[in-house]
Structure formats: C-alpha cells, structure tokens
Amino acid sequence: MKKWSICLLGTLLLITGCAPDTEEEVVQNDEETEQETSIVPSYQLSEENYKMILPYEPSQARGVIVNQVANRMDIDEMEEGLRRHSKEVYDPSNYFFQEGQYLDEDTVYDWLGRKLTKSQLEEAAQKEINRLEDAKMTVNEEQIRKNLQLGLNPAIPNDENKEDHQENPRYLSHILEQNFLTKNEDNTVNLEGISIGLAMKSVYRYQTETGGPYYYQDISENEMMEQATAIAEKVVQRIRNMEGLENVPIMLAVYREQEQTSPIPGNYVAKTNIAGGKTSLGDWQNIDEQxxxxxxxxxxxxxxxxxxxxxxxxxxxxxxxxxxxxxxxxxxxxxxxxxxxxxxxxxxxxxxxxxxxxxxxxxxxxxxxxxxxxxxxxxxxxxxxxxxxxxxxxxxxxxxxxxxx
CATH class of the missing domain: 3.30.300.190 (GMP Synthetase; Chain A, domain 3)
Structure with missing residues (x-):
C-alpha cells in the first residue's frame, strides 16, 4: 500500500518551451518503488477546483465502479459529488487532490461481496485449506476464515430462492476513496485527509437462475440508511487498521443510486466526519439535494x-x-x-x-x-x-x- 512523502523541491519546466516556469517539482517517495518525480501545477481552473499532482495517479481500485454501478450517470455524479462535498472539509486552496491509493481493487471487491453463512464459510474454508495443503503451503485456518468473511452485504442462504433475495438484498454497490494532501512547513506534502463514498441501492435487481428473468425490489431510504450506518462503522474500523490511515481524518458520505434505467443520477443523502484516530461515526448530517x-x-x-x-x-x-x-x-x-x-x-x-x-x-x-x-x-x-x-x-x-x- 502506498504511503506518500512528497517533497516540493522548486520549479520545473515540464516540457521545454511549453509548460509554465512556476510549476512545482514533486518527489513522491514510495517504499515499494523507486522515487517518482511529478509536478503540482501552479494554476487552478478556478478557486473551486483542486490542484492535482501530475502525472495523474489513477485509483488503486480503478474500474471497479463501472462493474458495480449500473447507471452511467450515477458513476459520474458519485465521483463529482464526493469531491464537491469534500470541499467543505478540505479547502481546495490548501489541499491537493489525488484519487484513492489505499483501497485497491481486490480489497473493494472483497468488501462489496456478501457475508457467508456458517455452512458456506466452512465449505469455502475447507476448499482453500485443501488447495494450500496440496501445494504444500502454510495453512492458517483462522486467517483463511477471516479473509473469506470480508463481505459487507448480507449473507444469502440460497441464491436460487426468491424469498432469500427479498429478505437479504444487496445494498452496497461501491466504495469510492478520494485522497487529499497538504503542504507542510518543512516543505513536504503528506496525506492529510480522505473521503469515502458508499454507493447504496434504491432498487435491488436480481435473478434466481442464470438466464432467468430479473426481479426488482425497492429499498426505502430509511432501510438503506440503517444498512449504510452499519456498513460505514465497519469500513471506518477497517480503514483505521490500514498502515498510514490510523490517524487520518475521514469524511464519509452515503450516495443513493437511481434505478438502472433512470435518465438522471441519484444523489448524496448524508455525510459525517470522523476525526483522526477515531473509529466511531459521528451524527449523520442530512444532505438535501436532488x-x-x-x-x-x-x-x-x-x-x-x-x-x-x-x-x-x-x-x-x-x-x-x-x-x-x-x-x-x-x-x-x-x-x-x-x-x-x-x-x-x-x-x-x-x-x-x-x-x-x-x-x-x-x-x-x-x-x-x-x-x-x-x-x-x-x-x-x-x-x-x-x-x-x-x-x-x-x-x-x-x-x-x-x-x-
């Protein structure tokens, strides 16, 4: 996982004869790779836009949102909306923006999965144990079960049973991370805040057999927020266990998706701030936008x-x-x-x-x-x-x- 320690060394001519001579050269120290030299542009498109470190670093979970959120308009609005709400916490005049570098693709997919029932967990664990033993690899049964039980969506006993789907909808579609960095007095720039967006369904779409008909179930906003609160608590606790994120402030917001065929996007409905080092959620602040x-x-x-x-x-x-x-x-x-x-x-x-x-x-x-x-x-x-x-x-x-x- 990347931990940024960024040193602003001076001015850089990015491309001879083309770039402004006031752009700041940036050295990003990544323990896993050699030093990478980048720049921070000196100019902003407007006071409401963040400066972004270049070359642009894509999210470590790049592409996951496209596979998980069905409505293209929701994809755009979830990203733009989270950045818009982040401005109230991370002032664009003082912070640089970077896409999420901590929640990688595998992590996000694991968290978006369903929990496993007791029997499902034992079956999956035994299969993994057998695989490791056949490969003559070390087997840690406790860790195997822990790794298999990362899903934040409800368990479903029988995926082919309509009633099980109705009682256990898949609520969570995506987890979006955005990073915000500031310049320190010692002329370094470090991660100083993150924003997390939780995409929650307003309509659960499911099948009980491959190639069979789709069924649809509406999810009320109250039910969605009850689930989002439980999910958010777990997400914050897991983030605090990640190296480099133990003491970073978190702005967390809940996004309510529109149905798949909607010509307009959904919107953020609530947000909260978690101070550095804290794991408990504060009170939700309602967001009235649509x-x-x-x-x-x-x-x-x-x-x-x-x-x-x-x-x-x-x-x-x-x-x-x-x-x-x-x-x-x-x-x-x-x-x-x-x-x-x-x-x-x-x-x-x-x-x-x-x-x-x-x-x-x-x-x-x-x-x-x-x-x-x-x-x-x-x-x-x-x-x-x-x-x-x-x-x-x-x-x-x-x-x-x-x-x-």
Missing part, C-alpha cells in the same frame, strides 16, 4: 415554475425550427433551490449555417427567458455529436458560446 428531469410528472409536481419554463423554451424553439424534436432538461437542486439547469436540444441539422442560426436563436432565448441565479448549460446536439454549447455561470450577464467544427 436531480429532477424536465419535462416529467415529478418535475411538474415539485418544481412547477421550472417545469413550465423548460416547456415554454421548447415551444419557442418549435415555432421557428421544423427539425426540432424536443428538449430534455435536468435541474440540480440543493435545499430546494435550483443551482444548475442543463438542457439538451436534439435537432437534425443539414448544414453548418443552420447550426449557427439555431445557436444564435437559443442564445437570445437564454438572455430573454432564464434568470441568472443558477448555472445554465445548453447542449445542442445532432444524431452524430454535440454541435454547440451555450453556458452561463450563476451571476454572469452574458453566456459563453462554442460552436464545434
């Missing part, structure tokens, strides 16, 4: 004015462009206040001039119809690609337009 689809019954019922605005916007476009096929809007709300509205406008274009004319018209509608207290993004698409974008940050007077060639 994504809402427009047009939709839920959008119309809960956010009628925004629903009508998106609908009116689509009607205005339809008056002048016969190839228009409708708009799809996605609103992101925090404490019931709209923070970002994303609208995708699919249309069939027959020339670049039509793209420019359509984008110009959409730009004017943005100025006339939409308030500027939230971020607004229009994505104008054809069947082949994104043709243009119109983006306006909250508080800005005019949007930024980009037409792709």
């Amino acid at each position: 994504y809402v689809l427009f047009p939709s019954d839920a959008g119309k019922e809960n956010y009628f004015e925004d629903h009508e605005l998106v609908t009116s916007f689509g009607n205005e476009i339809a008056k002048y462009f016969p190839n228009y096929v409708g708009v799809v809007g996605e609103g992101f709300y925090i404490n019931d206040e709209l923070r970002k509205l994303t609208i995708e406008i699919p249309i069939e274009f027959y020339g670049k001039g039509e793209v420019i004319g359509f984008t110009q018209y959409a730009y004017g509608l943005v100025q006339d119809m939409f308030d500027n207290y939230y971020d607004l993004e229009l994505k104008i698409t054809s069947s082949e690609k994104v043709e243009s974008t119109v983006y306006r940050e909250a508080g800005a007077d005019t949007p930024t337009v980009h037409i792709f060639h």
